Amino acid sequence: MTRKVRIATVSTGVAVLVVVAVSFSQEVAPPPRRVEDPQEKAARIELEKQTHRPGPVPDRVILTWKGDPATTQAVTWRTDPTVTEAAAEIALSEGGPRFTQGGKVRRVPAQTQLLKTAINEAHYHSVNFDGLKPKTKYVYRVGGGKSWSEWFQFETASDRPEPFGFIYFGDAQNDIKAHWSRVARGAFSDMPKARFIVHAGDLVDSGPNDAQWGEWHTAAGWINGMVPSVPTPGNHEYSPKLTAHWRAQFTLPENGPPGLEETCYYLDFQGVRIISLNSNERTADQVGWLDRVLANNPSRWTVITFHHPIYSPAKGRDNKALREAWRPVFDRAPKGVDLVLQGHDHTYGRSGLMRDDNTLSGGQVFGEWGTVYAVSVSGPKLYGLGDQPWMARRGEGVQLYQLIRVAGDRLTYEARTATGDQFDAFELRKRPDGGNEIVETKTPDLTETPGESNGRDYWNAAGAVLILALVGLGVGWALRAR
Ligand SMILES: [Fe+2]
Numbered sequence: 001m002t003r004k005v006r007i008a009t010v011s012t013g014v015a016v017l018v019v020v021a022v023s024f025s026q027e028v029a030p031p032p033r034r035v036e037d038p039q040e041k042a043a044r045i046e047l048e049k050q051t052h053r054p055g056p057v058p059d060r061v062i063l064t065w066k067g068d069p070a071t072t073q074a075v076t077w078r079t080d081p082t083v084t085e086a087a088a089e090i091a092l093s094e095g096g097p098r099f100t101q102g103g104k105v106r107r108v109p110a111q112t113q114l115l116k117t118a119i120n121e122a123h124y125h126s127v128n129f130d131g132l133k134p135k136t137k138y139v140y141r142v143g144g145g146k147s148w149s150e151w152f153q154f155e156t157a158s159d160r161p162e163p164f165g166f167i168y169f170g171d172a173q174n175d176i177k178a179h180w181s182r183v184a185r186g187a188f189s190d191m192p193k194a195r196f197i198v199h200a201g202d203l204v205d206s207g208p209n210d211a212q213w214g215e216w217h218t219a220a221g222w223i224n225g226m227v228p229s230v231p232t233p234g235n236h237e238y239s240p241k242l243t244a245h246w247r248a249q250f251t252l253p254e255n256g257p258p259g260l261e262e263t264c265y266y267l268d269f270q271g272v273r274i275i276s277l278n279s280n281e282r283t284a285d286q287v288g289w290l291d292r293v294l295a296n297n298p299s300r301w302t303v304i305t306f307h308h309p310i311y312s313p314a315k316g317r318d319n320k321a322l323r324e325a326w327r328p329v330f331d332r333a334p335k336g337v338d339l340v341l342q343g344h345d346h347t348y349g350r351s352g353l354m355r356d357d358n359t360l361s362g363g364q365v366f367g368e369w370g371t372v373y374a375v376s377v378s379g380p381k382l383y384g385l386g387d388q389p390w391m392a393r394r395g396e397g398v399q400l401y402q403l404i405r406v407a408g409d410r411l412t413y414e415a416r417t418a419t420g421d422q423f424d425a426f427e428l429r430k431r432p433d434g435g436n437e438i439v440e441t442k443t444p445d446l447t448e449t450p451g452e453s454n455g456r457d458y459w460n461a462a463g464a465v466l467i468l469a470l471v472g473l474g475v476g477w478a479l480r481a482r
Helices: 003-025 038-051 176-190 209-219 242-251 283-297 322-330 362-366 452-482
Strands: 058-062 072-079 086-094 106-107 110-118 122-128 137-144 152-155 164-169 197-199 229-231 264-269 274-275 299-303 339-342 348-351 372-375 393-394 400-407 408-415 421-431 435-442
Touching: 003 038, 058 152, 058 209, 058 283, 072 137, 072 242, 072 274, 086 110, 106 283, 106 421, 110 242, 110 372, 122 137, 152 164, 164 176, 176 209, 176 400, 176 408, 274 283, 283 322, 348 421, 362 435
Parallel strands: 164 197, 197 229, 274 299, 299 339, 339 372
Antiparallel strands: 058 072, 072 122, 086 106, 086 137, 110 122, 137 152, 164 400, 264 274, 348 372, 348 393, 400 408, 408 421, 421 435
8 A cells, every 4th residue: 555545544533433433422402493485474474373362251361379379379371452451359269159149259450461472462461369268268250240250169278387299390492382282281280289389580582582482381271370389480480581471470488689580589378488599680689698598587498590500401501601600509598409390401401419419428417518400301302412411301302290299308300201101210318417418319310311311322432443444544544654
């Protein structure tokens, strides 16, 4: 073999190697979105106008809290702008329909605001029922005039710690009607007595897009009228400001720092303090407020939700500034922070007990205080997973929902796939000193990456063998050429 041929062969080998290496280091990107032609776009918008047109009958009925879940309940709904005198009615629940008789129903006039979107104009109405009895079932309906919703039923929280469960979703965001519906409904069928639903941001892909909100409300449908939502905003609810949909359709606490009302807030539910932080803006301004909310915390358990992860499971992502701003606040909380629920990364990653950027191990677990960080995804947009040492459990290529139960000194956490199969499970056991021990209750299998990733692992291995072979050949030829 001549020197020229050898050089050409080695160069080709190196080129192939570079191409192979680059291609295997790429994330599996979603297929590029097809650009619509003007006619297609006009037809789509017309269809969206028809599909998501408000009418005189209430729709998008959703329960949230503005005040104490033991004595208040907020409800928000939508109608067309002809409905100007909206109201909600409430009564103590009974086994039959007679609660409607004998003056048992209380009517509360609604606050109404107009929301103009690219495809419609609507009135959003809200009522905050107050003066309710703790741990009591109520019926309510919303409307006015001749158009009323059905009577929905809910139960107020107990005013003391009592066992309950709630649902946590990561980003729904894309193809919500098509692909998020079964996840939302699957979670509800697995925990029909869930007392609330945490949404960790990016509920939709485009905050001002009313058709996407229409899909979001349709996917969970009447579930939202009976199980309150606890939403925190994601970056997709910002463009660049918080979408006007947010405050129009969610009636949330205004106990956060000024200017961050209904995005940064807290509430207490039966022995658990739930805190929503806004990871999209003014993150430093929330530090002092959070210190105070964690210091004056009457609840035994503390769960915090926000969108951008403190520790990122997705390949190539890291929110260092956010971690440096907020993680020390969690660590110095007098009662600790038990669980942090996040989204944004379109993968699954869940830590063990962490403190000072380290996972507690050995004897530390029985003496130190640590926080468990979880990132999950409920919608169909799925990214590649990074390989991070903090992950006790990780996953990609699956849509998930989480069922969390709190009872006395135990918090149990379970992640399930859209098929309802258990994907992750652990238990926190609160020690008398307030710290937690963690018990993994699903057999850990750190190599398991279900769905598409199995195929990708195979190709990654094949690629590695090919690269090694090419390197070997190249080195051999080069040595012989000397
Ligand atoms: Fe996001």
